[in-house]
Amino acid sequence: MDETCILLSDTVEGQEPLYFFRVIYDMMFFFIVIIITLNLIFGVIIDNFADLRTEKQRNDEILRNTCFICGLDRKSFDNKHVTFEDHIRKVHNMWNYVYFMVLIHVKDPTEYTGPIVVSIESIKQKTTMKDR
Known part of the structure; x- marks a missing residue:
């Protein structure tokens, strides 16, 4: 079959x-x-x-x-001399902070100055100067 x-x-x-x-x-x-x-x-x-x-x-x-560095929003720049766009391009330029982070990783820890140490601690604790 x-x-x-x-x-x-x-x-x-x-x-x-x-x-x-x-x-x-x-x-x-x-x-x-x-x-x-x-x-x-x-x-x-x-x-x-x-x-x-x-x-x-x-x-x-x-x-x-919102400025990701200082946390100020666009409305807080109304009626100010500095616009929000100028603030995020010139005052708190993102790439300057990226370069600073690279500098921290490249630089020898024995060469750190006071402001760099404070910045490193803020980065580790994920806080800003406004939070202190």
């Missing part, structure tokens, strides 16, 4: 007395387990991505409107 043939006992015939209930059971299983479970999983995934998007937008808003 050929191995690829289907045995008659493996098929479900429409004449069996419980055929209708088997079809209903299979459909209910499909709807309950597959569709609802997948919708729950996809709902959680979509909700998490929405939360991540909201968090990223909030962080972008903070970066656009």
Whole structure:
């Protein structure tokens, strides 16, 4: 006998007395387990991505409107001689702080001066001069 043939006992015939209930059971299983479970999983995934998007937008808003070095926001520069853009480009230039961090790592600790030691302690404690 050929191995690829289907045995008659493996098929479900429409004449069996419980055929209708088997079809209903299979459909209910499909709807309950597959569709609802997948919708729950996809709902959680979509909700998490929405939360991540909201968090990223909030962080972008903070970066656009707050000086990350001193913590002053854009509104505190209204009616001042220095604009917020000048403040973050000239007074608290990010790259000057990056160069300073590189200097700290390259320089021999025996050559540190007082201000450098205070800055290193602030960096280690994650505080600013405003917090002291």
